[in-house]
Amino acid sequence: MILGSIFFVILYLVLRYIIAWITYLNDLDPRLGSSTWRFTYDYPVVGERDVSDLDDKDFVRLRRKKNNIVLLMYSIVLVMFIASMSLLSKFLLFFFS
Numbered sequence: 001m002i003l004g005s006i007f008f009v010i011l012y013l014v015l016r017y018i019i020a021w022i023t024y025l026n027d028l029d030p031r032l033g034s035s036t037w038r039f040t041y042d043y044p045v046v047g048e049r050d051v052s053d054l055d056d057k058d059f060v061r062l063r064r065k066k067n068n069i070v071l072l073m074y075s076i077v078l079v080m081f082i083a084s085m086s087l088l089s090k091f092l093l094f095f096f097s
Contacts, residue, residue, distance in 0.1 A: 001094060004087040011080045018073045025066045029059055032066060039067050 022036050032040050040063040 001090045
């Protein structure tokens, strides 16, 4: 139970670090939007069509980087959910047995 708690705290700190990176990337370009939980292709881009790598390389690479970090964040949240269920079951087994 103690190792599970330590693992959960470490995952929480990693999640806070990833969210700080997403916030930093959002501040680099206003076209990325301000949401932490959304992928960047959900936002409309001003113009007739979506921006491709040939039009604006810096923005597209920044958008891809943010999408990868958001995917990593969702992965950490999923692992945290599984770890919390494991920790809760160990906690309940400890007190009810």
